[in-house]
Amino acid sequence: MGFLELINFYVIPGVVLGSIYALGAVGITLVFAILRYAHLAHGDLATLGAFLALAVVTALGLPPLVALPVAMIGTAAVAVGIDKAFYEHLRERPKIVTVMASLGIALMVRSVVQVVWGVDSESYVRGIVRPENYFGLRIKDREIYTVVFMIGLVGVLQLFLVKSKWGKAMRAMSDNPNLALLSGIDNKKVVMLTWIIAGGLCAAAGVFLGINTELKSMMGWHMLLPMFAAAILGGVGRVEGAVLGGLIVGIAEELSVLVLPSEYKAAMAFVILLFMLLVRPTGLLRGKVL
Amino acid sequence: MELIGLANYALFMGIFIGIYALLALGLNIQWGFAGLFNAGIAGFFAVGAYTSAILTSPSADGRLGGFELPFFVGWFGAMVAAALIAWPIGKICLRFRSDYLAIATIGVAEIIRLVIKSEEVLTNGARGITNIPRPFGDLPYVQSQLAYLAIVAAVLVVAYLMVQRQFNAPWGRMMRAIRDNELAARAMGKNVEYRRLEAFIFGAALMGLGGALFAHFNRSITPEAIDPMVATFLVWIMLILGGSGNNKGAILGATVVWIIWSVSEIATDQLPHEYAVKAKYIRLFLIGLMLQLVLRFRPEGILPEPLRGDTRTDDNAVK
Numbered sequence: 001m002g003f004l005e006l007i008n009f010y011v012i013p014g015v016v017l018g019s020i021y022a023l024g025a026v027g028i029t030l031v032f033a034i035l036r037y038a039h040l041a042h043g044d045l046a047t048l049g050a051f052l053a054l055a056v057v058t059a060l061g062l063p064p065l066v067a068l069p070v071a072m073i074g075t076a077a078v079a080v081g082i083d084k085a086f087y088e089h090l091r092e093r094p095k096i097v098t099v100m101a102s103l104g105i106a107l108m109v110r111s112v113v114q115v116v117w118g119v120d121s122e123s124y125v126r127g128i129v130r131p132e133n134y135f136g137l138r139i140k141d142r143e144i145y146t147v148v149f150m151i152g153l154v155g156v157l158q159l160f161l162v163k164s165k166w167g168k169a170m171r172a173m174s175d176n177p178n179l180a181l182l183s184g185i186d187n188k189k190v191v192m193l194t195w196i197i198a199g200g201l202c203a204a205a206g207v208f209l210g211i212n213t214e215l216k217s218m219m220g221w222h223m224l225l226p227m228f229a230a231a232i233l234g235g236v237g238r239v240e241g242a243v244l245g246g247l248i249v250g251i252a253e254e255l256s257v258l259v260l261p262s263e264y265k266a267a268m269a270f271v272i273l274l275f276m277l278l279v280r281p282t283g284l285l286r287g288k289v290l
Numbered sequence: 291m292e293l294i295g296l297a298n299y300a301l302f303m304g305i306f307i308g309i310y311a312l313l314a315l316g317l318n319i320q321w322g323f324a325g326l327f328n329a330g331i332a333g334f335f336a337v338g339a340y341t342s343a344i345l346t347s348p349s350a351d352g353r354l355g356g357f358e359l360p361f362f363v364g365w366f367g368a369m370v371a372a373a374l375i376a377w378p379i380g381k382i383c384l385r386f387r388s389d390y391l392a393i394a395t396i397g398v399a400e401i402i403r404l405v406i407k408s409e410e411v412l413t414n415g416a417r418g419i420t421n422i423p424r425p426f427g428d429l430p431y432v433q434s435q436l437a438y439l440a441i442v443a444a445v446l447v448v449a450y451l452m453v454q455r456q457f458n459a460p461w462g463r464m465m466r467a468i469r470d471n472e473l474a475a476r477a478m479g480k481n482v483e484y485r486r487l488e489a490f491i492f493g494a495a496l497m498g499l500g501g502a503l504f505a506h507f508n509r510s511i512t513p514e515a516i517d518p519m520v521a522t523f524l525v526w527i528m529l530i531l532g533g534s535g536n537n538k539g540a541i542l543g544a545t546v547v548w549i550i551w552s553v554s555e556i557a558t559d560q561l562p563h564e565y566a567v568k569a570k571y572i573r574l575f576l577i578g579l580m581l582q583l584v585l586r587f588r589p590e591g592i593l594p595e596p597l598r599g600d601t602r603t604d605d606n607a608v609k
Contacts, residue, residue, distance in 0.1 A: 114568075267401050
């Protein structure tokens with residue numbers, strides 16, 4: 001197999017898939033670091049975002065990229081609503097209780113999708129897209145959008161976290177919650193902001209997965225493990241780590257086909273997760289270990 | 291006719307309640323005693339079901355099998371296999387907070403599902419393993435169901451007595467001490483990781499046994515036999531509703547939740563087809579909502595964990 005084939009058939013799809021995982025993993029890493037629990041409904045929120053965009057696409061006939069902001073806002077609102085209705089009153093209890101609640105939320109969100117949109121596969125646009133040829137590299141337009149949007153969204157988020165007052169407050173909560181509370185940071189606002197960001201990024205992950213493959217009610221649940229593997233691989237609490245982790249997991253999944261039967265592609269994320277927990281639980285970029 | 295049908299249904303339901311009660315007991319060891327979050331119950335269940343199926347079924351072309359061992363050997367093998375899967379996972383994840391275990395067990399269940407679907411040599415792929423012998427399966431239908439119910443009940447009683455004994459034994463008290471205050475338990479010289487691993491493995495073995503009972507009851511096991519997410523979630527809501535940390539609560543929860551679940555299925559199956567499909571998902575939504583409501587309004591469950599001494603009255607006095 002030539003070098004170009006390796007790039008075209010394995011690395012480019014890996015980078016695209018990895019960008020999608022990265023979008024979800026950034027949200028997971030923020031929730032993990034700031035609210036301090038593993039949010040198991042993250043994948044199903046992504047499914048909800050993807051289907052919200054589908055609703056906009058079919059109702060107004062807009063392209064999916066235009067529907068993306070609507071889906072992001074809608075999912076962010078749902079995420080904040082879920083937090084207010086179901087997670088807020090568990091805040092004083094052991095964190096693992098919230099993890100359990102989020103497993104129930106995953107089931108609830110998914111069943112809403114299944115009731116409203118059914119269980120069949122859907123897609124935003126019909127027809128086959130031919131890849132363009134760039135010096136022998138075969139890339140589809142939508143693959144370029146996916147990677148560019150991911151870099152753009154994460155870049156904006158990183159700027160927000162480093163420069164703005166509320167971004168600093170979020171980082172302070174992540175570093176030392178007691179000190180942050182003592183210095184007068186409003187916990188409620190930080191929590192809400194975290195959910196707005198996580199929900200929006202979730203929707204973006206779902207929409208891009210839908211653009212690049214198809215929409216299914218289980219699409220998000222199957223993304224959950226790779227997203228967690230990416231977050232832990234990069235280091236919990238590190239946004240750039242989540243992006244790096246997402247790309248590595250995505251590329252590793254695509255490359256695994258070379259040595260493993262393709263049915264076990266999904267097992268790659270799990271192997272990476274266990275390996276990191278065994279060897280370096282802080283992740284590549286020294287995140288925190290809860 | 292109606293009455294016999296009803297009696298048959300009750301038998302059927304009793305057997306399922308027994309199997310789910312075993313799973314809930316297993317989860318109670320993990321969550322109720324030790325505070326470990328296992329989100330892959332269906333995975334351990336499936337390992338038990340397939341192990342016992344392979345050990346006891348007659349040989350078939352194209353897959354491993356034909357050992358035709360007696361059923362109790364298969365059931366023991368199911369427990370051992372589930373425990374062996376639990377061991378490395380626990381070894382890696384129990385050093386950290388239970389969130390990591392939750393994610394890893396979701397992964398385990400997923401991998402087990404993939405293996406079952408694709409390793410035809412082991413599991414016969416999508417067609418599954420059939421002709422699994424059932425103890426007293428040669429009797430006429432009703433007697434055979436009755437006999438199986440008796441076996442399930444006997445297994446459940448033995449498991450209950452053993453787990454209940456551990457609850458009051460020093461081991462159980464130590465587990466709860468670790469769960470409630472890890473630091474203090476560590477300071478008392480308890481080997482926290484090792485003890486958690488014990489609880490995780492014992493619980494997983496019970497789940498494997500539950501899977502084996504299920505496979506022998508159905509006489510067959512296929513990848514589609516249970517929906518992993520639904521099964522896992524049902525066991526969780528059984529334990530939380532019944533009362534985590536209380537073995538009687540686990541069994542009570544299994545009974546209540548399974549009756550609600552299967553009666554609501556009968557009710558929704560009466561609907562016209564297009565609504566019946568949606569109704570399945572609405573039931574899932576409601577069971578998820580039920581968990582949220584229990585967590586919010588009665589987190590200790592119907593039968594709370596028995597506390598020693600008068601800590602409870604002290605609590606009330608302070609309020």
